[in-house]
Amino acid sequence: MTTPADPARALRSLLQQTLRRAGALRDDATPCGRALPIAHAHALMALLAEGPMRQQALGALLGIDKSNVARLSARMASLGHVAQRADDDDARARVVSLTAKGRRLAGEVEAASARRHEAILGRLPPGRVDDVLRALGALSEALAEVPPGSIDPGDEP
Numbered sequence: 001m002t003t004p005a006d007p008a009r010a011l012r013s014l015l016q017q018t019l020r021r022a023g024a025l026r027d028d029a030t031p032c033g034r035a036l037p038i039a040h041a042h043a044l045m046a047l048l049a050e051g052p053m054r055q056q057a058l059g060a061l062l063g064i065d066k067s068n069v070a071r072l073s074a075r076m077a078s079l080g081h082v083a084q085r086a087d088d089d090d091a092r093a094r095v096v097s098l099t100a101k102g103r104r105l106a107g108e109v110e111a112a113s114a115r116r117h118e119a120i121l122g123r124l125p126p127g128r129v130d131d132v133l134r135a136l137g138a139l140s141e142a143l144a145e146v147p148p149g150s151i152d153p154g155d156e157p
Contacts, residue, residue: 082099
């Protein structure tokens with residue numbers, strides 16, 4: 001593959017196309033077909049994998065701000081998917097944990113997500129899977145170093 005004349009624009013175009021095709025812009029269902037907002041599904045899977053955590057930690061993991069994680073946690077609690085309590089070390093902080101209902105749903109979301117990603121990997125040429133995973137790892141690291149909103153709009157080329 002040759003390098004495009006404007007790699008930054010090519011990257012943007014490919015990321016936009018990837019996110020759209022992945023279904024990441026939908027707010028009514030996850031890419032794996034569950035009738036949940038994507039942030040809700042990601043929060044379920046994070047809590048399933050990591051266990052109870054402060055809202056602040058959950059927000060950092062999901063890449064969402066304090067007010068959005070508070071609203072998400074409240075919505076999840078109202079549906080019976082999580083329980084919230086004051087943190088033992090800091091009563092101002094809230095700890096979020098999965099309920100039994102939330103654990104069941106998180107397991108279903110995790111399984112559906114795994115099936116979808118296995119199907120995607122199955123569409124790649126076998127010799128390219130490691131290349132794709134390495135490239136996505138490098139991209140993820142670069143994204144961590146340039147988070148959303150970190151570039152002043154006046155600084156863009």
